[in-house]
Amino acid sequence: MSSIVVATPATAGLGELFRTHKLSKKTVVLFDANTKRLFGEDILQTLHNEGFRTLELVVPARETSKSLTTANRLYGSMIEADVDRSWNLMAVGGGVVGDLGGYIAASYYRGIPVIQFPTTLLAMTDSSIGGKVAINHPLGKNLIGFFHLPELILIDPSRLKTLPLREIYSGMAEVVKYGFIADAAFLALLEEHFTDIVALQEPWLSEAVRKSAGTKEDVVRRDFREMNGLRATLNFGHTFAHGLEKSAEYRHIGHGEAVTIGMACALILSRDLGFLNGQECQRGLNLINRFRFPKGLLKKRFLAIDGPTLLHNMLSDKKKLDRKLRFVLLKQLGEAFLHEKDVDDTQVLDAIEKAKEFFSLKRPD
Ligand SMILES: NC(=O)c1ccc[n+]([C@@H]2O[C@H](COP(=O)([O-])OP(=O)(O)OC[C@H]3O[C@@H](n4cnc5c(N)ncnc54)[C@H](O)[C@@H]3O)[C@@H](O)[C@H]2O)c1
Ligand SMILES: [Zn+2]
Structure with a gap:
């Protein structure tokens, strides 16, 4: 697997590390x-000092850079x-640069090593890890790609100082997700x-x-290739989130924002299907x-957004599968599982309505 370095600066002794x-x-x-x-000047200077x-290479800072057109230009x-x-190849940036850089590294000359240097909270905690690299196709996001594990992941949390607060909260959604699915002590x-x-x-950030x-x-x-359901638990809150992102045409809501809302829905569904006790559900919602x-x-x-529309958008994401939604649920805070059984639409809709109630009660905006 990859070596992960978390340090400030993460580039200290890079020559030796390489x-x-x-x-x-x-x-x-x-x-x-x-x-x-x-970060360009600083990182390039450090590399040159180390010989x-x-x-x-520089690409525009937007999702559309994850395209074959951009990749082709960079290959050139x-x-x-x-x-x-x-x-x-070292990818310095958020998930866009990480995914694109990983894709290019996986394909160029049949594959060269990739080093991830994530600079958003989402990239530091999620997209740079795990080796999934992809570009988008006009017909869908992340459809063309590889499993290409990075040799090294260099994380310097102090680089987050310039990141807008909205992006910090977006990354925080995935951070909290890890507490929910795998680690009760971390959640505390x-x-x-x-x-x-x-x-x-x-030291809390690091x-x-x-x-x-x-x-x-x-x-x-x-569970590298998603064989036993474990990797799927990383999608806690994401079935709902994908529906929200689709409803907003993937433009008007950030992924992390959708995941935050999706996790509230998933907590409520976990409780109402009888897996999570009410007190723990409430504790989770308090964190959300x-x-x-x-x-x-x-x-x-x-x-x-009315519930049936959201449900429809959650389903349409999966049209190539069997038109069944799969949910990641919690047994307790810190323990998730992939629920293989069908869940009635009415129960999903009910969880959505209760999540709406929760958010409108707490949030006058
Ligand atoms: N491969 C995976 O497993 C995986 C997992 C989750 C998400 N993703 C992908 O990640 C992408 C989203 O990543 P993201 O949220 O990091 O978005 P992003 O890469 O678009 O970065 C967000 C914005 O922050 C800017 N930025 C980056 N670092 C900064 C810093 N330190 N200070 C100030 N601004 C900075 C970027 O230029 C960009 O404008 C999506 O394409 C998604 O599909 C991949
Ligand atoms: Zn996510």
């Missing part, structure tokens, strides 16, 4: 326009610069230090990042209640 991982000092460094502006040869720059199998830490972590206070990354790595190690959304988002993107 040597121990049998990585050459010939590195394609991929940024998006933002990470280039914020690296580099090729720098790499071929022109005589990049061959002896090189590796999150309850105690939620505000500290969102404010990027140490602890949260380390634990989250470790949990994802552990789950992936035990700490999240903040942009003004009007909850109202427009959740409360105003």
Whole structure:
């Protein structure tokens, strides 16, 4: 599996680290326009000080960069610069750069090593770990890709200082998810230090990042190709979230925001199907209640959507399967499982209505 380094700066002693991982000092460094502006000079300088040869590539900072067109342009720059199998690629940025960089590394010259250097909270705790790399197709997101594990994941939580608060909350959704699905002690830490972590206070921030990354790595190690249902538990809250994202045309709600709402629905469904006791469900909802959304988002993107439409959008995501929804549910806080049995639409709709009640009670906006 990959080695994960969580440190400030994560680039200290990089030459030695590359040597121990049998990585050459010939590195394609991929940024998006933002990470280039914020970290480009510092990272390239560090690499040059350590004797690296580099090729720098920059893509626009947007989801549409995860395309074959962009990949093709980058392949061209790499071929022109005589990049061959002896090189590796370092992706510096959020999930967009990580997925695109991983995709290029997996395919270029039949595969070169990739080093992930995540700079968003979501990338540090989720997308950079686990080796799923992909680009989008006009007919759907993340449809074209590989399993290509990174050799190294370099995480420097201090790089989050420039990240907008909305993106911090988005990443926090996945962080809290790890507590819900796999680690009750971590969940207690999150309850105690939620505000500290969102404010990027140490040592809580690094602890949260380390634990989250470790949990994802552990789950992936035990179920790399999604064979035994364990990796599927990483999708806690995501069945609902995908419906919300689709309802908002994948534009008007962030993934993490949808997951936050989706986890509230999944907590309620876990309780109402008799798996999670009421007290634990409430404790989970109290933690969800700490999240903040942009003004009007909850109202427009959740409360105003009628249940059957949301359910339809949750289903349409799965049209290629058997038109059955699968839910990840909790047995208790810190223990998730993939519920293989069908759940009645009425029960799903009921959970959605109760989640709406929860959010409108607590959130006047
Ligand atoms: N491969 C996986 O397992 C996996 C898992 C989850 C999500 N994803 C993918 O990840 C992508 C979303 O990733 P994301 O949320 O990181 O979005 P992103 O990569 O678009 O980054 C969000 C924004 O933050 C900017 N940014 C990055 N680091 C910054 C910093 N330190 N300071 C200021 N701004 C910074 C980026 O330029 C961008 O504008 C999606 O394409 C999704 O499909 C992949
Ligand atoms: Zn997610």
